[in-house]
Amino acid sequence: MKNFPLVFKFAPACAVVLSLFSSPVIAANVVLKNGDRLTGEIVKLSDNILTFKSPLFGEVELPWKQVLELQSDDGVTVKLKDGSTAKGKVTLSQQGELVIDQGDLGRSRPLQRADVAMFNPPVVDRSVKYSGRANLGGVFNRGNSEDDALNFDTEFIARTPENRYTLAAEVNEAESAGVTTTSNRYLLTQYDAFLSEKDYLFVNAKGEQDKLADLNLRTSLGAGYGYQFFETERAKLSTEYGLAYINEDYIVAPDESFPSLSLGLNYERKFWNKRLVFFNNNDLSVSLEDTADALFKTKVGLRVPIVENVNVATQVNLDYDNMPPPGVKKTDSSLIFSVGYGF
Numbered sequence: 001m002k003n004f005p006l007v008f009k010f011a012p013a014c015a016v017v018l019s020l021f022s023s024p025v026i027a028a029n030v031v032l033k034n035g036d037r038l039t040g041e042i043v044k045l046s047d048n049i050l051t052f053k054s055p056l057f058g059e060v061e062l063p064w065k066q067v068l069e070l071q072s073d074d075g076v077t078v079k080l081k082d083g084s085t086a087k088g089k090v091t092l093s094q095q096g097e098l099v100i101d102q103g104d105l106g107r108s109r110p111l112q113r114a115d116v117a118m119f120n121p122p123v124v125d126r127s128v129k130y131s132g133r134a135n136l137g138g139v140f141n142r143g144n145s146e147d148d149a150l151n152f153d154t155e156f157i158a159r160t161p162e163n164r165y166t167l168a169a170e171v172n173e174a175e176s177a178g179v180t181t182t183s184n185r186y187l188l189t190q191y192d193a194f195l196s197e198k199d200y201l202f203v204n205a206k207g208e209q210d211k212l213a214d215l216n217l218r219t220s221l222g223a224g225y226g227y228q229f230f231e232t233e234r235a236k237l238s239t240e241y242g243l244a245y246i247n248e249d250y251i252v253a254p255d256e257s258f259p260s261l262s263l264g265l266n267y268e269r270k271f272w273n274k275r276l277v278f279f280n281n282n283d284l285s286v287s288l289e290d291t292a293d294a295l296f297k298t299k300v301g302l303r304v305p306i307v308e309n310v311n312v313a314t315q316v317n318l319d320y321d322n323m324p325p326p327g328v329k330k331t332d333s334s335l336i337f338s339v340g341y342g343f
Contacts, residue, residue: 137338253325
């Protein structure tokens, strides 16, 4: 009897040891096109990446197109590209057919791999989500040459499932030997009202100054339709089509105002486990009174995170005016290096 307390003291320790050697519950099997096999559980499928949790390797990310076969023993919530959802045991055959076994509700008709948008989609959160960034770059030389340059751009976005609010601004100033070589500013405010997950209507207001291009102030008020092809942690792509009214106040040249057709394209993609961000923003306006009067702005660049929320960036800005004021070149471009903060 005196040994019982000692036995009970060691019982919890034995249970811990036994749990380490016990077999984990296997909820899914995956076969890749290269013949590799994994057992574990399905975490999610998003942006054509299957996140799979293996007892041996932990969470791994597998390209969805490389998955040859899949079978889950537990229920998986499947969201299709038509917006419908179903929950059940999932089987993917080598022929690319996917079937959802919903138990008492029966089995789904055979689907195709391409019909699937997500596994285990996140619960819709209707709270406001905030994101943004601010980048600052500059050059200040003193000695044999005196050159100053300041580049600043910022963007702030507030997002709910039904609404998106965007505020963006950019300032570029440069001076060499006391002579101004660059002086332009840009401001954008936009509101997007989502009619569905991808379709939205927008209204925006833009303001722009460029002293060296004889532009005291260009304002634009516009509205139109946008389509969000995708918006995930890894990639974003949207296009916009609308009408705008542009008013141009020049320093020397005669002022102008006209209605225009506006087209926009915005793309962002993260590579190498989110260590590199590529972005490209395009904005085209064509006068409805004279289609030869066209304005085009594009911004393309890379952001590289160096520590949490801090990144270095390089980008090329190009502005093209097909009918500029007399003495002003059609194309204006700049290469910018900066350090920024994002959230």
